[in-house]
Amino acid sequence: MDSFRSKKIATNPVTEKLRGGQPCVGSWLTLCSPVAAESMANMGWDWLVVDVQHSPVGFETMLNCFRAIQLGGAVPLARVPWNETIWIQRTLDAGALGLVVPMVNSRADAEATVSNMRYATRGQRSYTTSRVAAYLDADYRTWADDNLAVIVMIETIQAVEQAEAILSVDGVVGCFIGPNDLALSMGITMKETGPGTEHEAAMLHVLEAAKKVGRAAGKHCFTAGEVSMRIGQGFQFLALASDGAFLAKAAQAELNAVDFA
Amino acid sequence: MDSFRSKKIATNPVTEKLRGGQPCVGSWLTLCSPVAAESMANMGWDWLVVDVQHSPVGFETMLNCFRAIQLGGAVPLARVPWNETIWIQRTLDAGALGLVVPMVNSRADAEATVSNMRYATRGQRSYTTSRVAAYLDADYRTWADDNLAVIVMIETIQAVEQAEAILSVDGVVGCFIGPNDLALSMGITMKETGPGTEHEAAMLHVLEAAKKVGRAAGKHCFTAGEVSMRIGQGFQFLALASDGAFLAKAAQAELNAVDFA
Amino acid sequence: MDSFRSKKIATNPVTEKLRGGQPCVGSWLTLCSPVAAESMANMGWDWLVVDVQHSPVGFETMLNCFRAIQLGGAVPLARVPWNETIWIQRTLDAGALGLVVPMVNSRADAEATVSNMRYATRGQRSYTTSRVAAYLDADYRTWADDNLAVIVMIETIQAVEQAEAILSVDGVVGCFIGPNDLALSMGITMKETGPGTEHEAAMLHVLEAAKKVGRAAGKHCFTAGEVSMRIGQGFQFLALASDGAFLAKAAQAELNAVDFA
Amino acid sequence: MDSFRSKKIATNPVTEKLRGGQPCVGSWLTLCSPVAAESMANMGWDWLVVDVQHSPVGFETMLNCFRAIQLGGAVPLARVPWNETIWIQRTLDAGALGLVVPMVNSRADAEATVSNMRYATRGQRSYTTSRVAAYLDADYRTWADDNLAVIVMIETIQAVEQAEAILSVDGVVGCFIGPNDLALSMGITMKETGPGTEHEAAMLHVLEAAKKVGRAAGKHCFTAGEVSMRIGQGFQFLALASDGAFLAKAAQAELNAVDFA
Amino acid sequence: MDSFRSKKIATNPVTEKLRGGQPCVGSWLTLCSPVAAESMANMGWDWLVVDVQHSPVGFETMLNCFRAIQLGGAVPLARVPWNETIWIQRTLDAGALGLVVPMVNSRADAEATVSNMRYATRGQRSYTTSRVAAYLDADYRTWADDNLAVIVMIETIQAVEQAEAILSVDGVVGCFIGPNDLALSMGITMKETGPGTEHEAAMLHVLEAAKKVGRAAGKHCFTAGEVSMRIGQGFQFLALASDGAFLAKAAQAELNAVDFA
Amino acid sequence: MDSFRSKKIATNPVTEKLRGGQPCVGSWLTLCSPVAAESMANMGWDWLVVDVQHSPVGFETMLNCFRAIQLGGAVPLARVPWNETIWIQRTLDAGALGLVVPMVNSRADAEATVSNMRYATRGQRSYTTSRVAAYLDADYRTWADDNLAVIVMIETIQAVEQAEAILSVDGVVGCFIGPNDLALSMGITMKETGPGTEHEAAMLHVLEAAKKVGRAAGKHCFTAGEVSMRIGQGFQFLALASDGAFLAKAAQAELNAVDFA
Numbered sequence A, B, C, D, E, F: 001m002d003s004f005r006s007k008k009i010a011t012n013p014v015t016e017k018l019r020g021g022q023p024c025v026g027s028w029l030t031l032c033s034p035v036a037a038e039s040m041a042n043m044g045w046d047w048l049v050v051d052v053q054h055s056p057v058g059f060e061t062m063l064n065c066f067r068a069i070q071l072g073g074a075v076p077l078a079r080v081p082w083n084e085t086i087w088i089q090r091t092l093d094a095g096a097l098g099l100v101v102p103m104v105n106s107r108a109d110a111e112a113t114v115s116n117m118r119y120a121t122r123g124q125r126s127y128t129t130s131r132v133a134a135y136l137d138a139d140y141r142t143w144a145d146d147n148l149a150v151i152v153m154i155e156t157i158q159a160v161e162q163a164e165a166i167l168s169v170d171g172v173v174g175c176f177i178g179p180n181d182l183a184l185s186m187g188i189t190m191k192e193t194g195p196g197t198e199h200e201a202a203m204l205h206v207l208e209a210a211k212k213v214g215r216a217a218g219k220h221c222f223t224a225g226e227v228s229m230r231i232g233q234g235f236q237f238l239a240l241a242s243d244g245a246f247l248a249k250a251a252q253a254e255l256n257a258v259d260f261a
């Protein structure tokens, strides 16, 4: 019967890989569906992010997705809707093993993020045992300090300029570039991005800053090809599309291929 | 402002196509997600079936999917979990424009199906105005009698043998073959199906019986290729995979294509 | 079949009417019920507001109400619970075509509202495609800038005094007066409101300020009579009671009329 | 503090009134909204029926409505979707103090209804303590036998003919006439009902049969006027419209009364 | 990272223990709370039963409980509300590794139970891949035939008399005695049960019948003491109270122990 | 029938007891289960707190718990997730009769808390009638000012030092000490707390400050013994464990007591 029970979690595999210089690849969950989350979790992704910022997921649905993700063997993460106290603290209590935090534009922003992920005297997170504590091979509070995957989003040109200051904040594990918001903040469209553009240069600048201060850099990609290419460049935290994007692209293509004649 | 409001529905486009000898192509919803349902509905499918039989969808979620489907412009259908009074009547009240009914194995089974979809004196459906009545250009009761897409599943060898008797029941619009259950009922595995097998012969027998009594035949397919082929054979009610299947196949393929080296 | 699909939305009819000097009349949804929302939406209201501030609606229920509203042909709006980043951005992503924003008391407050409704470089809204994008006849980002119905609530005496400064903020489409909160902020009760009072004068001052800077003014009304009267005065964005108020008033009256003798 | 707690329930006021020859007036809940249920419950209705048959309410929502009804001081009842074992037993376990049971067409049907509402050796209800047990001033099992309001629906012409046989079944407290289904079963439309018609005669026959065997008769009414009239005739279990009907009628009338000129 | 993924399930530990003559101890879930389910699952119970018969749990909540149970390392089971086709098949599809089935009173009843748990040609279960398939080290259909824990409830005196006939049905893994319903069916109260009574004799008769045909017997117990005693007698499938009962008993006792003086 | 309706609430019994120098004892709800809430509410607790800060409860579930609590006769309270405008105002609108507010560390913090609980001109709470208004024997706005149980959490060493300034804010009814967060803020572990420690001294300092300014002090306790002891010391607002803690402790103990031999 004991074989039915999982082994206790010693370390957060995402944080471990990012700190060890290895790439890890996950995807985004936007369908607000524990069924979809569980399907994705069983595919072999390193981690899955429940996107609270840009999908209409409710708190209890997010939690049900976390359980589905963990059951399938991926690391449950969430993108909180903003760099905000309540969402950061409650989402961690609900069992996220890390967070992607939007719009971290300055060192002070990053310090606020970390402060909400750490207990006093190192931060302002209010104490409780997280739901995930039951699965750990350690005391949660100590474990959390070492293991939570704190990923700040660098997605404005201001943030790019502050990348080194932001990323060197103690507790930050890595960053994640939001290419769309970055383009908007630069006053350009997505058509003005790609190899050779200032947008690309900005992203590579972030990668360089991250390397310099010993942090991981990441980016959202739409194809396996781009993921592979970015891994080659040294990016480590790679998001590949989302459940909603996979569904939409595949279903539309298959429908279009029907011959009604 | 009036341009914001849709035109009233005159006829059920699915029933109309099936009666008119035309093919119509839809898909299955198994992710229990109104977000996924709405995404699918905007792609151009003729209809979408919320699968209550084999997906863990709750009643209120099914209803939210119906609205999402209708909003996106597809015809909302459901597969009820069994040929059963309560599910058939409540699902129609909730706004399904037709039902796929499992395990209709005899003429009596089909008569029971229809009886639950029609009001007295032609059936035992209890009277109320369906949710969908607000969108019709007619009185619901009259409209329903002519327009509900009543699709019986022929998915046992016994049902195949009774196909003509089943399909000729007044009110049945078409049938849908469940290839897996049919194979099981024949004591064979899916490996023993396909061109030239008894399984294929059984399906073609159903198609022939349907044609003979002026009903549509349908089948679940996994690829656009098979849908096209089945349309060529004369099948009309074609299901192409499901939201869950599209997601699983596409996501797994893309993940596998990542080069971690 | 194509007649089953709605035409794409070219413009937001609410914004269009408000900018064109026309009145538009809607109601409030407080019953947290997609069934009630759909019933209301089919009556001919120009718009319906899901009241997140003062009704106990959850995020996913709000979304299900949005779909019901849109399906019935009204424009889906929401009152966010406060002038706050996360609620404004997430509610727009979920498909609201405009927002009523409480307690906008200064020009800076109004600028914050608009900033959360616009993408960089004009605001701080984080980029994604809104759920409503699928129904538009245009790119969402461009469409949103022109079409979102940004309605700020003027509901303190301080806000009344700043009405012109508030309303002239670029992007603000109109204002909505909260008569109860306004009275409280003036230190008076609702009994001290009405024709000839300072409260009424304050409201007319807002109307005048709105006209001066080319914006629409609105108000919550409890009867058709007041709506008609306010339209005559030049108010344009008129809320008439709520689903909960209609239910309570009508049901109580009918019960009271029963003769048990 | 004890004043904060309600007194324990000694008897079911609905059953008591019906057995005592008194009228009681309630309404129907179709909006699937605990908020609406609570609003209705505080108006003074004797009872409120959550309509599971013809509204899309989920099981947990029904339960939340039961609590809201009880809190507001009305007696929580439900209309189960059919005369069926699982729905009858589970709904009673969830705390309904009585049930309205559709389509009871024969003495055998009524016996089946009662059997599912009574424990062995008098019936086949499986034993548990109902949720409502906590509020009773007695043991639930004994209390239930005496107090559950068992209301069978007589809504086919066959049932009308069997009214005396149906109503005399031990345990049946009263009946409720479904005028729409009755008309359909008679092959007539609602236009062919009313004073002087066979439809009216059928209803009065049920009333007479009920009186003869000492049971209460009831009917769904749309206006206070009809309720008063039916009370005068001797009907006792009177339903007056529904939350959804009150809302729809009042909101539409008020919207229509707006003068846009 | 692979250490984060559980090993695939080779066999159902509950079925294995029951067939191997070993006891296994679980509990009942009646709080309809995935949080409670997860807490219980991490304690070391062999299995946990979501009680759909006598608790007001909705279908999607049951599924969320299944995930929580599995994640915590217990075997997810459910008590279906009755010996009924739809509930048995849907609950297995949702990932239950076995079912407790109420009111199995005859050999025919037990055959119906098993028929709904087995695919053709051995039963009438409709084919799909269960949610739990992703976690198995085998094909689900084959696995299910060998591994589903089919537990029939013997809870009437008629069933006791038929115990051997019921339990010898191929596919039945064990039985579970419902002591309350059994007492009611014998026309006695729970006060007339216990050592030396006919009620106890009936239960021991079931145990004996089970042993004779090589099946496991089980019973609901309220204390660890009774569980231990029943294990000593040879009972194997032992339920110890429920989440709701543990909560109620412990909380009431602790509150009562407060000294307000 | 009128006996079925509760008497209207004249005063908030929690506030009344706290102002009157009496102790009141409640518990915490962390299982996110209206079923558990209702069970607890019927035991005799003075109040129950839905813990939104540290349990994953959604807004609508919280509301369903409020109804269950009120129905069982306890006073419904909530711990909001932070000292934040939206959560404070919406939770009161939903019918909480008081709030426990985390991390009130200064007089300004306490003033912000109270401001969100009072209408203008005394605060910034936006006006509506709370759900609980239907049960009051008074106008809600006036009632609220006198009756809401405003409990600020003192849970950092900074707050302890400011206790008198915090507690003397007009409108604050009492305080609640969070012993874990307090210890963390002092840089110590829970092992360094208890009689004779600085941690205990800090708590007693808060009690003394509360007495001095005529406010109640409270604390979370894990046993009836500690509650009794704290009552003896003069603490008044005593929380005794939680539904989740009662369940976990009792269930684990009972499982451990099983003798499998």
Ligand SMILES: [Mg+2]
Pocket: A102, A155, A178, A181, C126, C127
């Ligand atoms: Mg972004």
Ligand SMILES: [Mg+2]
Pocket: B102, B155, B178, B181, E126, E127
């Ligand atoms: Mg099938």
Ligand SMILES: [Mg+2]
Pocket: C102, C155, C178, C181, F126, F127
């Ligand atoms: Mg206001």
Ligand SMILES: [Mg+2]
Pocket: B126, B127, D102, D155, D178, D181
């Ligand atoms: Mg009827």
Ligand SMILES: [Mg+2]
Pocket: D126, D127, E102, E155, E178, E181
């Ligand atoms: Mg039983």
Ligand SMILES: [Mg+2]
Pocket: A126, A127, F102, F155, F178, F181
């Ligand atoms: Mg704390």
